[in-house]
Amino acid sequence: MTTPPQPQILRPASYVYGQWHAPKDGQTLLDAVYGRPVAVISSKGVDFAQALAYGREAGAQLRKLTFHTRARMLKALANYLMERKEDYYALNALTGATRRDGWVDIEGGIGTLFSYSSMARRELPDERFLPDGKVEVLGKAGTFVARHLLVPREGVAVQINAYNFPVWGMLEKLAPAFIAGMPSLVKPAPQTVYLAERVVRDIIASGILPEGSLQLVTGDPGDLLDHLLEQDMVAFTGSAATANKLKVHPNIVARSIPFNAEADSLNASVLGLSVQPEDPEFTLFVKEVAREITGKAGQKCTAIRRPLVPRNMVDAVVDALRKELSKVTIGDPSRDDVRMGALVSVEQRQRVQETLEKLGQEADIVIGGGVIGGQSDLLGGDREKGAFLDPTVLLCRDPLTARGPHELEAFGPVATLMPYDSLDDAIKLAKMGRGSLAASVVTFDRHEATELVLGIASTHGRVLVLNRTDAKESTGHGSPLPQLLHGGPGRAGGGAEMAGIAGVKHHMNKVAVQADPTTLAAITREHIPGAEVQEDTVHPFRKSFDQIQVGDSLLTHRRTVTEADIVNFAALTGDHFYAHVDDIGAKEGIFGKRVAHGYFLISAAAGQFVSPAPGPVLANYGLENLRFVEPVGIGDTIRTRLTCKRKIRKDLRPGETRPTGVVEWHAEIRNQDEVLVATYDILTLVERGRDEFDGPAEDAEGGEQRAEGEGAKA
Template sequence: MAVKRLLIDGRLVETGRTFSSLNPATGEVLGEAPDATVADAEAAVEAARRAFDTTRWATDREFRVKCLNQLYQALNKHKEDLRELTIAEVGAPRVSTHGAGLDEPIELVRYYADLVAGLPETEELGEIEVRGQRHRRWVEKLPAGVVTAITAYNYPTQLALAKLAPALAAGCTVVLKGAPDTPLITLALGELIASDTEIPPGVVNVLTSSEIAVGEVLTTHPGVDMVTFTGSTPTGRKIMAAASETVKKVFLELGGKSAMIVLDDADFGLAAMVASFTICSHSGQGCAITSRMLVPRAHHDAIVEQVAAMLGQVRYGDPSDADNYMGPLISERQRDKVDAMVKRAVEAGATLVTGGEKVDPGYYYKPTLLSNVDPSSEVAQEEVFGPVLAVIPFDDDDDAVRIANDSIYGLSGGVYGADQERALSVARRIRTGTIGVNGGAWFAPDAPFGGFKQSGIGREMGVAGLEEFQERKTLAVVVA
């Protein structure tokens, strides 16, 4: 695979050094990515600053819509190439690329092009009388400015476009930094922007780097107005602290430890199936995945037996094979982390029902079920980011709510029960940004996504996702 290039100030550029991207299904080198330096990061920020301050991008909404539609067409034109790259670099099973792995993120671009084209740019507040004069007041929605967008490895196209599309629609300019584990797919987006759209030089800049210092530039540079980051909560805390030095606007989409609550009147077989296939979705590498299954204490053993049977039916292996539902973890480092957490959970008293094994070659880990998990234990409190489901017993509805909310996270969750009103009542008490009842699907371009507590600040997607990249200016004139 040819070495891809950075996009800086409208030019596709190579650097004097590269780093390898590995295929997680084999552990072999897939390709080389340019290893951006601090100087490259500074050049990208300066280009974005210049494009925002001196071009028509921030003020010409019609032109922005045109360019977003060009990007949408380009993504669809090259979709199959992007699909194969996503499978090879991310380890995403083919089936997932027809959803959140690729196809659904592409639709975000069209959604925001259509949304911004139809939204009013001003909000009238009406007139007031002050000292005998009438004053007309209104609010104008303006772009936040230069945005640095830093993404994680698990869904690189979704995470990039969920930031890029609304930021561009709002009139911002962007420096996008891809995750070191999945640089090639992010660089491919930059190449499409450069070759297939009229987006002006500097409006979008795309970097990949193995240097921590590059991320530090992007979060502290005085030319940056806003930082948006998706990744772990510990890293999010550091970014928030770094951005505070220049009081940047910060938008964080961080970790989760979401709970699926199975009430005593639920269809246990259905809940077991959903829990099993959800935890194996992209090998558990999803921040909103329900990795805690809360079950009635009296039915704990029966439900665990059903979940174990379902996990045994999950096909895993080569992600390019359409028959496989689960692929590998992203790296040996991540697999070692998952395996170590499982071992510590067993040492702490949890029961290993099935799984808990590495599978070679590649970075595969068997679907894993832990039962009788203490809700205060590490595996119940910390994000594993692997195919590991922790089953926790509860006594009644109040106990289930207490356990679900006993977390620093508050991203997502689910409730299952035959009495929908009761299930909804429980769901409303869970402090999370999204939640599904009896399998209700909330994920869509128009639905705001984000979390409470240490799961983040702000919302992606929907109108709220656009507003994150806007500032409001209140104006007034004397009319009489």
């Protein structure tokens, strides 16, 4: 079999303080498949203090943009990168990864940008800050209130990434930092930096992100950490040993710089005691373990390292795994008939083999070559110069007394089977990993699933319950999602990446603001009960989205509740609850009299404040935070105050031609004594004028949704 031509030697450059710094000489990287020189990297000449200062200065412009503006930029960038994905796949094979591996990394990373763009526009206000939590009333008269706000940190998010996911690992950190308003300085691992650099080169060329939002260091980080300041932060992905060294860097400790670590962990997958070989869950377990062993050649921080199986099922599991793994073809990942490529480097293979030898002191190899057995034939690639290693499964027969399998991670296509006798033993074994990113429980028995999940939850960042019901839609044991936590306690680093909007909040500072209601409303741009309001002769429902202002208010006419109101409402709805229609029962109840239906009150209030003619208000979008505070009886008189609480601009979606926004109104219903009887928030869909963000509704939104559902898995 002929070796493909020598690829052009790449020279990945650093991008700092608005300039590209290409190395003339430096460290030579070899491709993982044939062991040929593929790239030369160096950070010689980079001034790390200047790079951090440049990022902090650029951050001032980034912070002036709103969440929604930054989110739209992120969506545009995702579309731009998706159009160039084939360029990334071409480099992906040099790292030893198959196209399927690359799909998880490349399209998964781009999908994360789509996801964060959508989440930000859906869950965050179109502001530069985020009100957090409810308003706290600090004085009896209501003139002294407080609320927490989240604002961007005024530093640089330094992001140190691992080699196994050069695209996803970078973009899953960049996305929440950018949405929060923090510029990023990315330091990829050297082994696959040429792929990360190719993506960054396109990001810079696109001109979509404000200058300074993203900087890249392709070589040694030098004295980077020495120049961090209090407003900066560090996010690290890699080995637990390296994380432990970095987090105690003297400057990081002295300045209390936030340090988020996502470290490799000895993740477990538990096959339930109730599962039999003929059950669908047995097949699901075997396939999931095999997929985690071979995906990225086992180089995943979430990979299953410790499959836990009932002792009486060990032989069946070994036989089934051997059959499944025998189907795996190994070789040049650029070939369509290859299912597993190489490790990232010969050095990495050597480290895995050394760990295998140590594991062999307490476990036996039962499947695969590893250090001892034979080796499969390669479909392309070089067995000696490349970094190939066959899938290997060990069996530790007494895992409760063993130490190595719970402490040593062979970061490659290796897993150690561990038998257990009871659910308590399975829980104990899972916890012996001292904290993990992910675990999975494979069972159709809901009681068993409950016991296992709650038993291991305290030492894991994520737990998947896999069974015949969710298997078709499940993203799998090892697939972090942008909406969910990607982190874990203990050995896993104690950090928290992604987790939806929580990942954005991680890059922001929380401050408690105390003021009078009107001042606090002006600061937060959200109406607060007790704040001054604006009333004019124009009904608020006759105003467009652009004309409505926070604090616009309407105080309605009064209405006296009659017995006929209550009887008619009961007849209309079929709600004949005794407190409304049974005079004797109501007198013996908690109210001591018949009272109006709560839903009658909000219906009557709508009749008070709605402007019935067609106009800018298109629809009722929803109702939130409803509370019935005091009963309203026959003869009581109510009126309602409706006040604009906040405004949310909506982007045009495919097929839409009328620009709209959502106006959130705060409603308060009071009785004749000015006592609050009900309070709630109403969302109305209101027509707005076109603005600079309203282009033609392209099909990209559909692509965005597909990427969220499929590509945002890594």
